Amino acid sequence: MSKVLLCIGCDDYQSLNKLSGAERDALAIRTALSTGPLSNINPADAYLLDSPARHQLEATLLDIQDRYDEIESFTLFFAGHGGEANESYFLCLSDTRADRLSTTGFALSRLFEFFNELKAAHCNVIIDACNAGGMVSNLGILLKPEVIGKAKTFGVSFFVSSAADQYAGETSRGGYGTLALLKVLAGEIDTGSRARMLDLVDIGRPAAQYVAEQTQGGQMPSVWGVNLYGHMPLFGNPHATDNPTSSLLGLTGISPASQAGQAISSQSAELYALMFAPEHELTPEKLFHVLTKFVDRLADIPNSVGAFIGGIWQSLEKSTGRHANSFSRVELSAACIALLLGTSDKDNTSRDCIVGLAHEIVGEVEHLLRDIVQRLQESPSSLCRHGIPDLFYLPQRISRILGWAGAAVHLARELGISDAPLKEALEQLSVFLMEHYASVCAGMSEDEAPYWASFLTAINTDDLNGFGELVVSTLISALVEHEGRLARPLLPAKNVCAYLKARADKDSAALKPFCNSPSETLALVFLISERHSLEEELDYNLLSLDHVHLNIFIPQSYLEFSQPFVPNGINHVFQIGHKVWAVADVVERWKTACIPQMENDTSLRHATTRIGALCASLIFPDRVPWFLLSH
Known part of the structure; x- marks a missing residue:
């Protein structure tokens, strides 16, 4: 043409x-x-x-x-x-x-x-x-x-x-x-x-x-x-x-006269509305709501989904610099990767696009970490923003930063590129976090679970001056103090004040409506504590968690992990005091039931599936990338 x-x-x-x-x-x-x-x-x-x-x-x-x-x-x-x-x-x-x-x-x-x-x-x-x-x-x-x-x-x-x-x-x-x-x-x-x-x-x-x-x-x-x-x-x-x-992608294009082009243009008014929406409305949820239907239409047309999502990324990326959310470009790239996850097993263009966007995330996260370190050097309180609301949101902000940092490390390894620059920036960041934010870095919401899974599996136990051990210990303390109850994922802002009051009063009955049961954060702590030699501390406090439920959800196929509601999978539910008397009991079930289930999922053998599933878990923090703990 x-x-x-x-x-x-x-x-x-x-x-x-x-x-x-x-x-x-x-x-x-x-x-x-x-x-x-x-x-x-x-x-x-x-x-x-x-x-x-x-x-x-x-x-x-x-x-x-x-x-x-x-x-x-x-x-x-x-x-x-x-x-x-x-x-x-x-x-x-x-x-x-x-x-x-x-x-x-x-x-x-x-x-x-x-x-x-x-x-x-x-x-x-x-x-x-x-x-x-x-x-x-x-x-x-x-x-x-x-x-x-x-x-x-x-x-x-x-x-x-x-x-x-x-x-x-x-x-x-x-x-x-x-x-x-x-x-x-x-x-x-x-x-x-x-x-x-x-x-x-x-x-x-x-x-x-x-x-x-x-x-x-x-x-x-x-x-x-x-x-x-x-x-x-x-x-x-x-x-x-x-x-x-x-x-990112080199040259891609879809002819409007082609089958893929007709599938796109028939509902293009929604795309135009998305492109010209205010920056604060361009959330991953909004992108999925609009773009999933186009991906579904293109799924059976060879090499069209990747080209389409690549074009969308090119259009929206240019506006992320104006967004108040400094991680908006990272989240855009991750949302696009998650949208491509379902076709990555059969579409070369989807796989190529995932790889290109993963490179973008690694580079952008490294830049953001250095920028955060520079701002902390200028003002150690720069992570604090909103006064009283930060009692709730600051721990999640820290977990989000470190979760994306961990994801970038994982992505760098999957791509075969050096993670040394990321590790260097993380080393610098951990110094400020341990000195100024140690008491508030974790343990407020179940939203933190996928971020901590990403971060804690990306570092060695002796990395970052023992910051990983500090995080796990803080999570244990928060869960024990509040009987295993953290705020449920995506808790509405209108409920935050009531949740904080119930938490401060240690009122279990008042906490219950705002919390998840079973808890995936508690399951993460059980599985990760041994790496930091904290299993004895957790065992010692299990009496305070008697009858509390924890859960590990593993999908039937990680190709489905980016769907708003993952349709197929197994919930591995545990109750403390009922066949769970020590950390070792959960670890044993993990080894005999959970790991074999993931080993049988052939999609996890592909790097693009692992990249896509990790990005999906950080975009939708109501799911945990448990496969990161299986290595």
Whole structure:
């Protein structure tokens, strides 16, 4: 399929003020995107219009429709005047009149109608014009099915050089927005990506930042995009490397005319809603709610699920930097891995995508650990945020950090790369945690169980100055003190105060409605205590836990471990005082029943299954990756 480029520069206006650099900008973009070793567009498919009238633009678009049966990507660049009228945005062509903008300008919605007829999998729109950000407010109109079409919905990316109330400034060498884009294409501005190819959002983000800095906020470009059919490259990356931790998936794509493309586009409105949702709404739960149905539709189409999820990751990853949750990028990558788990046994693209995303998690977690250590050096209390609520949330925050750190160590080992940088960062972090957070690091909620399983199995008993022993001892103390009752997973915020009061009062009856029984945290403590020589301490306190239940849930197949409710598996339930009189009794059942069950699960023989199941347990902390303890 062809990649088509149409560049329009409009200097010569009949009724509006003439410009001097728009045609030059259009030529420069056409040259950059269609010539040279990094270009991704054939010069024969790159069109240039200088100061066209409205009918000339329409004729060119119709000619492109007739010339191409199917287009992989269509890129439109426009430099000139632009404006808003009647709640719509219009490109101003040579015969456009300011007093009749609605009837003489070229409406952006009209452009989308042409895009739909072109049957392009992805469309890039670059507008270096005044008030171009005004189209943002009309995005809902543009994305209606009657505008973009139901059957052949396309992915779309935008770079607009100015906000709705701003002019697009020019220099003697061209418009600010165009010059910034050209600097990125020439490698003068580094995008930070080391992938072999860049899409428009990769290119547009650093260009927008450059424009904002050069104009001191006088001109604020906007960049956003949705990849429905996989990563859609626009230009080669001048700073590319072959390092797998930087190159996620290479080139993937799904044709909208294909079976997979039709499965995606038939319900694409939900994807658009997801892509343009506020950052705080992009939780793993939200991603699963929307994306699982698409994964299910694609599951029987070879090599389509990985391409689809890879494109979704590419679209959403660019917004994670604005999220208040510093682990949002890690959670996005892990959620995508978990979505791929069910097809990883039969789909090469799913496996490749899991491996690429696992590399991303390892690199990102290492970066986050170093950032946390730096903040703790500056302020030892930096992990504390919300006063009284931290009595409940701080232990979970610590377990979450260390759980992802442990997961990154496990992933590094599965990928065959060094875990030394992670271990070094963990060593530094443990010093601060032991000095400032030792008494509150663990033992508040069952949510902590998968994180502690991940962390405690990733380290040796003599690592981190004995921090692992401190965690296990703290968990034992909390469970003994509160009769094996910790807050149930995902306890609603409205119940936190009542739970804390009941816990402080040691009121078992009041605690019960907020707690889980049986407890998987208690089961974890039973199985991990021996590693830290704490089994005698736990045995000594078992009388305080008499009649308490603990549980180990092992699925029939770990390929099902990312489902919201794992449908098949065995609950190994124990009751202290009923065939359990010592730690050894649980360990014996673990060895004779649980480990053989996991050994019979052939899916666990594959690294991608283990990676996917571990990520699923940290995304949905109501399940524990018990296979980590079987080694």
